[in-house]
Amino acid sequence: MKRVAIGIDIGGTNTVLGVVDENGDVLVKDSISTPTHGDAKKYVHSLSDSINELIDSVHKLNADAEVMGIGIGAPNGNYYKGTIEQAANLAFKGVVPLVDMLRENFPHLKALALTNDANAAAMGEMIYGGAKGMKNFVMITLGTGLGSGIVVNGDLVYGHDGFAGEVGHTTVIPHGRVCGCGGEGHLEAYCSAPGIKRTVFELLAKYNDGESELAKYSFGELDSKKVYEAAERGDKIAIEAFEITGEHLGQGLGDTVCHLSPEAIFLFGGPTAAGDFIFKPTKESMERHVLPIFRNKVEILPSKLKSGSAAIVGASALVWKELEKE
Ligand SMILES: [Zn+2]
Numbered sequence: 001m002k003r004v005a006i007g008i009d010i011g012g013t014n015t016v017l018g019v020v021d022e023n024g025d026v027l028v029k030d031s032i033s034t035p036t037h038g039d040a041k042k043y044v045h046s047l048s049d050s051i052n053e054l055i056d057s058v059h060k061l062n063a064d065a066e067v068m069g070i071g072i073g074a075p076n077g078n079y080y081k082g083t084i085e086q087a088a089n090l091a092f093k094g095v096v097p098l099v100d101m102l103r104e105n106f107p108h109l110k111a112l113a114l115t116n117d118a119n120a121a122a123m124g125e126m127i128y129g130g131a132k133g134m135k136n137f138v139m140i141t142l143g144t145g146l147g148s149g150i151v152v153n154g155d156l157v158y159g160h161d162g163f164a165g166e167v168g169h170t171t172v173i174p175h176g177r178v179c180g181c182g183g184e185g186h187l188e189a190y191c192s193a194p195g196i197k198r199t200v201f202e203l204l205a206k207y208n209d210g211e212s213e214l215a216k217y218s219f220g221e222l223d224s225k226k227v228y229e230a231a232e233r234g235d236k237i238a239i240e241a242f243e244i245t246g247e248h249l250g251q252g253l254g255d256t257v258c259h260l261s262p263e264a265i266f267l268f269g270g271p272t273a274a275g276d277f278i279f280k281p282t283k284e285s286m287e288r289h290v291l292p293i294f295r296n297k298v299e300i301l302p303s304k305l306k307s308g309s310a311a312i313v314g315a316s317a318l319v320w321k322e323l324e325k326e
Helices: 040-061 098-105 117-127 193-207 224-232 236-260 270-274 276-289 310-325
Strands: 002-010 014-021 026-033 065-073 083-085 111-115 137-142 146-152 264-268 299-302
Touching: 002 040, 002 117, 002 310, 014 040, 014 310, 026 040, 026 310, 040 065, 040 098, 065 098, 065 117, 065 310, 083 098, 098 111, 111 117, 111 310, 117 137, 117 146, 117 264, 117 310, 137 236, 137 270, 146 236, 193 224, 193 236, 193 270, 224 236, 224 270, 224 276, 236 264, 236 276, 264 276, 270 276, 276 299
Parallel strands: 002 065, 065 111, 137 264, 264 299
Antiparallel strands: 002 014, 014 026, 137 146
């Protein structure tokens, strides 16, 4: 018997899902569009169809594959209730009891669990990735936003309401940049991919630098990949943008270290492709900001999850964790 789990990642535009084995390899996968309007019922119907097709195709590949459960990563996913609550970038308004709705269609599955995407990524790192065997670590996902998943004593920290672990919305600069959430000076406004872009434009304006290769891009065109490529070619604005990003990220992570004393902090997402340009200033800043007792004890490591499949793999990891609890 080959045990497999289904991982589902619900994004604003697409829902990707796949069947993952115990090594974290994706055996089959599919994608459906996340509706931009309409109710959740219709969506759950097409999601269930897609799940059934995946189960069929994995059985064709391996007749004795046993599907153990479904793990879901979704914005504003509440692990305790299995609900998606007031997700700003999804069409479903209010509270959607997604786990209960799926359980009606898949009553025979042993484990069904849902959490937010960054928590799912942390679970993926713990079950299949670089955090295997670690009991205390933090996962930071850098993308459109800055997500985080916190693991303490081998368990994800969900907090009393299911929403704990929002490092991205802690304040690093009083009355600083306006964050996507409406708050001011949050870490996400500086260290997410759009945050890096905002820093580049501030620097271009500060130095009135028409020579930088980044000066030719409009705000809409620039992304963190272009900043990284420019840094590799020695562009001063690009390099300073990563230094500033690392300074803020290290400050934020320094606070996280003081709260949690983790063994390691993993960084995941597009901007981490910049390697030392972002890792080095982040590490330096973190060491400067922490209490001496924590110095040189906490590693900042690149995630070992493959970027293409990390969302599915992370979500599927929830299933193995649920089965452990039985
Ligand atoms: Zn915020």
